Amino acid sequence: MNTALFSTLTIKNVTFKNRIVMSPMCMYSSSNQDGKVQNWHLTHYASRAVGQIGLIIVEATAVEPQGRISSHDLGIWDDDHIDGLRKIVDLCHEHGAKVGIQLAHAGRKAKLEGEILAPSAIPFEEKMKTPKEMSEAEITETIAAFQAGARRAKEAGFDVVEIHAAHGYLINEFLSPLTNKRSDQFGGNAENRFRFLREVIRAVMTEWDGPLFVRISASDHHPEGLSIHDYVNYAKELKILGVDLIDCSSGSVVPVNIDVYPGYQVKFADRIKNEAHILTGAVGLLTSGLQAEEILRNNRADLIFIGRELLRNPYWAFHAACQLNTKIETPKQYERGWNF
Template sequence: MEAKLFSPYTIKQTTFKNRMVMAPMCMYSSDQEDGMVTNWHKTHYTSRAVGQVGLIILEATAVTPQGRISPKDLGIWSDDHIEGLKELTLLMQEHGAKTGIQLAHAGRKATVEGEIIAPSAIPFNENMKTPKEMTVEEINETIAAFKAGAERAKEAGFDVIELHGAHGYLINEFLSPLTNKRTDDYGGSAKNRYRILEEIINEVKTVWEGPLFVRVSAEDYHEEGLHVEDYVEMADWMKKQGVDLIDVSSGAVVPASIPVFPGYQVKLAEGIKHEAKIPTGAVGLITNGLQAEEILQNDRADLIFIGRELLRDPYWPRAAAKDLGVSIAPPKQYDRGW
C-alpha cells in the first residue's frame, strides 16, 4: 500500500509535495519588539524546509501591534514587515516547501503594554489584564487589519493564509459564548458570534485567491462552551464562504483541564471532515509516521499538522519515512548521511 503521508495534495492551484504540515508555533523572537523577521526565524523555518516538510505555516503573526500575544511576536501590521517575510518565504521555497502564514489577533490574551481589547470585558484569569469591550468601530478596524495583513502576505509571496480562530485569541473569543457576552450584532446567537469571522473571511477573499485555512478550537472543555457539533455548523458556513480547509485544534479559550493523549484531537478533525464535508488538518501529539498514516488511510483528516515533534527534529519527515518503509530524496548536499 502506498504511503499516503508522502503523496501530494492540491488545493486550488497549489500542490504540496506531501501531507506533512509544520503547525504554527510562536517563537517570541523579534528582537526589537517591532515584529520583524530575525536570523532566528530564517534558520528555524528554513531548516524544516530542508527537512522536506511539505507546507510550513509561520507562527501567529499579529495584524495589529495591540493584537500581539507578546511583544516579541512577528507582525504584519506594517509594510515594513514585507521585506523580511518575503526573504523568509523565498528561503523556504528554495527547498520545495510551500509556505503559509497564520494571521492573528490575541484579543484578551495579549500581554503587551497598554490597553487590550476583546468582545467582552472579561479577563482570561486573575493574573491577566481585563480587556476593553470592543466598539463596533474597533471591530471594523480589526477586520480591515486582517484584510491588510492578507494583502501584505500576498506581496511577501506566501502560498497559504491561515486565520487564527483558535486557542482563546480574538476570533475564538467572539465565537465562544463563554467569552462573548455582547448584546449587539456580534453577540448572542451562534450566527452573530460568528459574524466577525464571516466578515474577516469575506474581506480577506477580496484580496487573496490562494488556499485559505482557518484554525479552530473545536472543544472548549466546558459544559457551557462550544463542542465539535457547534464547529460542524460553523465549518459548513466557512465552506460556503470559500474556506478550503479547517485546521482542528482544541481548548484554551478558558482555563480548563484537558485530557491529553496521542492523537487526542484527531476525532474532532474527523467529525468536522465528515459532517461538514470539508477538508481538515489533524494536530495534537502526532509523533510518528505510522500514527500519521493511520489517520490518512482511514480518511480521518487530509493533512497532518506536526508541532512539537518538528521542534525536536527538523528532519521528522525522514524519520516518518523510515517508520513507513518509504525512501525520500534528501537535499543533494546530505546524500552521504541520509
C-alpha cells in the same frame, strides 16, 4: 511502498509535495519589539524546509500591534514587515516547501503594555489584564487589519493564509459564549457570534485568492462552551464562504484541564471532514509516521500538522519515511546520512 503521508495534495493552484505541515508555533524572537523578522526566523523555518516538510506555516503573526500575544511576536501590520517575511518564503521555496502564514489577533490574551481588546471586558484569568470591550468601530478597524494583512501576505509571496480562530485569541473569543457576552450584532446567539469570523474571511478574500485555512478550537472543553457539534455547523458555513481547509485544534478559550494523549484531537478533524465535507488538518501529539499514515489512510484528515515534534526534530519527515519503508527526496548534501 506507496504512502498516504508522502502523497501530493493540490488545493486551488498550490500542490503540496506531501501531507506534512509544520504547525504555526510562536518563536517570541522579534528582538526589537517591532514585529520584524530576525535571523532566528530564517534559520528556524528554512531548516524545516530542508527537512522536507511539505507546508510550513509561519507562527501567529499579528495584524495589529495590540493584537500581539507578546511584545516579541512577528507582525504584519505594516508594509515594513513584508521584506523580512519574503525572505522566509524565498528560503523555504528554495528547498521545495510551500509556505503559509497565520494571521492573528490575541484579543484578551495579549500580554502587552497599554490597552488590550476583546469582545467583552472579561479577563482570561485573575492574574491577567481586563480587556476593553471593543466598539463596533474598533471591530470594523480590526477586520480591515486582517484584510491588509492578507494583502501583505500576498506581496510577500506566501502560498497559504491561515486565519487564527482558535486557542482563546480574538476570533475564538467572539465565537464562544464563555467569552462573548455582547448584545449587539456580534453577540447574543451563535449566528451573531460567528459574524466577526465571517466578516474577517470576506475581507481577507478580497485580497487573497490562494488556499485559505482556518484554525479552530473544535471544543471549549467546558459544559457551557462550544462543542464539536457546534463546530461541525460552523464548518459547513466556512465551506460555503470559500474556506478550503479547517485546522482542527481545541481548547484554551478559558482555563481548563484537558485529557491529553497521542492523537487526542484527531476525532475533531475526523468528524468535521466527514460531516461537513471539507478538508481538514489533524493536530495534537502526533509524533509517529505510522500514526500519521493511519489517520490519512482511514480518511480521518487530509493533512498532518506537526508541532512540538518538529521543534525537537527538524528532520522528522526522514524518520517517518524510514518507519513507512519509503524513500523521499533528500538534499544531495545529506544523501549519505539517509542512504540505509
